Amino acid sequence: MTPWKEHHYARADDFVRLVAAALARAGGSANPFVPPPPATVNSTPPFAASAPPAAPPKPVTAAALFKSIPWKK
Amino acid sequence: MSDSSQTLSALGLGHIVAEKGFKREGLGTFADPAGNRIAFASAQLLRSLRLVLDGERPGLWRTVQKAAGYACGGKIARDLDARLAGEQQPALAALPLEACLGFLEHHFSGHGWGLLTVDLAHAAEHGLVVARLRYSCFAEADPEGSDFADPVVAGMLQGFFEHISGQTLGCEEIACARRGSAQCEFAITAPERLATVLPYLGREPAEKVIARLCA
Numbered sequence A: 001m002t003p004w005k006e007h008h009y010a011r012a013d014d015f016v017r018l019v020a021a022a023l024a025r026a027g028g029s030a031n032p033f034v035p036p037p038p039a040t041v042n043s044t045p046p047f048a049a050s051a052p053p054a055a056p057p058k059p060v061t062a063a064a065l066f067k068s069i070p071w072k073k
Numbered sequence B: 001m002s003d004s005s006q007t008l009s010a011l012g013l014g015h016i017v018a019e020k021g022f023k024r025e026g027l028g029t030f031a032d033p034a035g036n037r038i039a040f041a042s043a044q045l046l047r048s049l050r051l052v053l054d055g056e057r058p059g060l061w062r063t064v065q066k067a068a069g070y071a072c073g074g075k076i077a078r079d080l081d082a083r084l085a086g087e088q089q090p091a092l093a094a095l096p097l098e099a100c101l102g103f104l105e106h107h108f109s110g111h112g113w114g115l116l117t118v119d120l121a122h123a124a125e126h127g128l129v130v131a132r133l134r135y136s137c138f139a140e141a142d143p144e145g146s147d148f149a150d151p152v153v154a155g156m157l158q159g160f161f162e163h164i165s166g167q168t169l170g171c172e173e174i175a176c177a178r179r180g181s182a183q184c185e186f187a188i189t190a191p192e193r194l195a196t197v198l199p200y201l202g203r204e205p206a207e208k209v210i211a212r213l214c215a
Helices: A004-026 A046-050 A062-068 B003-010 B014-018 B043-056 B060-086 B097-110 B137-141 B151-165 B191-195 B206-214
Strands: B023-026 B029-031 B115-119 B129-134 B170-175 B184-189
Touching: A062 B097, A062 B151, B003 B014, B003 B097, B014 B097, B043 B060, B043 B137, B060 B097, B060 B151, B097 B115, B129 B151, B151 B170, B151 B184, B170 B191, B170 B206, B184 B191, B184 B206
Parallel strands: none
Antiparallel strands: B023 B029, B115 B129, B129 B184, B170 B184
């Protein structure tokens, strides 16, 4: 019969291996036991998905432009 | 399709510049698509009028032409405003700049006056707009005079840009195909600034006059 301490160490050794494997699968996730979703072709990084698309520049009206010209300088 | 045509089409205004040609209104009278009466004048008639008016008083032809052009330029802008208002579109001055200038360029080419381009490179810093006209019909119709051939165009540009800007402006021709330039050029700015370069017009090339106005 395995002494309890020896048995304990064996289980602890298994635990360390299990954590290491989970960390490797998670790729650095905060929770090593929750692996990241599988990568897909359309997946985008979270920061890119949250960034709003740039609005197109508003065209300058003729009145606004000609009003801004320093005619008399 | 030109850039300005594409801009106007994108704004739903392409049909206005697509209207081309003059239509016969009655016996011997023609009108443009806006309904304005068109007068065709031969080169001989233009030359004769210049000789008669300048014979009466030197410089009178230029004065009359510029005043007529000024009235015409303002009317071009008002007619376009009325047309746009009739179609529940923004007024000329409220359109994007490219569309506003596109209307002017099309009006010039549609009437056979020449190919107009407007250069705003000196506008923001020096308060100067330069317009250039290639194939001026006025320079081609009357190539013999000693002075610049396009006072009517200078007046038109002055009237049009005054309407758009809401400012009192002046416009002077600073180079002319009649005097050997590749194209006719016009400077548009405040009248008092143009007055400072009047002594140099016809004596210095356009680049030098522009440099004086930008100094």
